[in-house]
Each structure stands twice: as C-alpha cells, then as structure tokens.
Amino acid sequence: MGLRDITVTRFPNGVTNRSEDDLLGGSLRMLDPTRYHTFFEDFDYYVADDWTITGTNAGTPALSDGDGGLLAIVNDTSDDDGTFLQKVGESFTIESGKRLFFKARLEVLDAEDSDFIVGLAITDSTPLDASDGIFFRKDDGDQNLDIVSVKNSVAVSSVAATVESEEVFELGFMYDGLGRVYYSFNGTILGYLEPGASLPDDEVLTITVGIQNGAASANAMTVDYILAAKER
Numbered sequence: 001m002g003l004r005d006i007t008v009t010r011f012p013n014g015v016t017n018r019s020e021d022d023l024l025g026g027s028l029r030m031l032d033p034t035r036y037h038t039f040f041e042d043f044d045y046y047v048a049d050d051w052t053i054t055g056t057n058a059g060t061p062a063l064s065d066g067d068g069g070l071l072a073i074v075n076d077t078s079d080d081d082g083t084f085l086q087k088v089g090e091s092f093t094i095e096s097g098k099r100l101f102f103k104a105r106l107e108v109l110d111a112e113d114s115d116f117i118v119g120l121a122i123t124d125s126t127p128l129d130a131s132d133g134i135f136f137r138k139d140d141g142d143q144n145l146d147i148v149s150v151k152n153s154v155a156v157s158s159v160a161a162t163v164e165s166e167e168v169f170e171l172g173f174m175y176d177g178l179g180r181v182y183y184s185f186n187g188t189i190l191g192y193l194e195p196g197a198s199l200p201d202d203e204v205l206t207i208t209v210g211i212q213n214g215a216a217s218a219n220a221m222t223v224d225y226i227l228a229a230k231e232r
Helices: none
Strands: 036-041 051-054 062-064 070-074 082-087 100-108 114-121 133-138 144-151 154-162 169-175 181-185 188-193 204-213 220-231
Touching (some): 070 082, 070 204, 100 114, 114 220, 133 169, 133 204, 144 181, 154 169, 154 181, 154 188, 204 220
Antiparallel strands (some): 036 220, 051 082, 100 220, 114 133, 133 144, 144 154, 181 188
16 A cells, blocks of 8 residues: 655656766765765764863753753842853864855744854854854844854844744755855845955864843753754
8 A cells, every 4th residue: 555645756766966977976866965074963862972072150051841842041149140051062164165064953041132143154252252163153233143254353234033032943055166155044145244364264174153141131042953054
C-alpha cells in the first residue's frame, strides 16, 4: 500500500553537486557535504562547555520545552545584567570569492528595554561592542534591528527591521564573496551593506548570541536555531 501523499520529486539515481570527473561526482549518490563548512544548532541538546559565557551577572542558559528545540537565555534582574554565548573555537572567516551564510530564529521577552546581538563576531568579553564581526544588534531604547559589519572597531550599519516583544522572528545575512552583505528578515531579503574597509576579513569569527537588560527587570531570549555555512 502506498502513502496518500506522494507529491515529491524523486531522484532514484541520486543527486550531486560535483562535476562528473570528480571522485564524488559519479558514485556518491548524495550532495557532497564537504563543499561547505557548516554549523547548525537546533538546541535539542545543549552542552555548556561548547560555549564561552560572559556578561554582568550572567545567567545559566538551559534547554526549554517547546517544538523544534529551544534554548532559554534568562538574565538576572538588575539593569545592564546580561548573558552572552560565543561558540568555543573561532572557525569562520570572511574571504573574497567565498560565500558565507548566517540564519537564526528567536524571540525576546522585551524588545525595547534590551540590547541583543546575533551573528558572527570575534570572541570578546563584551560582545555588544565587538571590534570585528558581521551581526544583527538591537540597542536599548528602541526596537530597531541593525545589521552591522565592523572591522577594527570601524563599523557600517543599517536598520534592517523592527522587532516586537515575545514575537518569533527569523533573521539572516549572506556575504556574497564580492563585497556585499545581503540581509533578510522573516525570509525576505531587504537590502545589503557594502562594508568596504569595515568588512572583517582579517579575523576568525565565531557564533555569537545574547541579550542584556535595558531596565531593572529580567529580560530573556529564546533561540530556536542557528545556522552558519561557508563555501570551502
């Protein structure tokens, strides 16, 4: 007996992303995973030792119940208390001719009284003012989500979108390998930066995410997933 829903495209002989004369282009019947260096975390598991955690009175991130796997980042209650996570081992570089992709899905408890960052940055004890990276950052006192490219503390940025409290949103960016950083919000490409001298191409970057209180009450961020991938 067949399944009721069979509306799929079938490739019984496999698919490939290699040329026909490549070792993996003829007999490997799936896409070659070595074409990209890929980090994907869906937070079905959380290992604290995989992350450097910083911030004033930093909280203890932990898994939260919910569909899809969730990581809860909950701060202490004083103004400017914060919790920031950076993946141990910087492993992404911005390189001419190599495309790089970043995507994350999350929500924040209070979108106005908070500062937060999501993206790629150098390991820094104060990630909100990291000297090098490409990331989304929201400053305290507004709901504007900025896309930022910064090298040696010289930054270019643009308002990418606005965020709402307790509303799940998806953000992403792509470095096209040619000098532009395209950014998207909830699946729609909204524009691009041309960072020029602010393109962080002389440092190795790492996954960076976290939130800081903008008032004397505990703020929080819930992260569904984070993806980063770069052409080799």
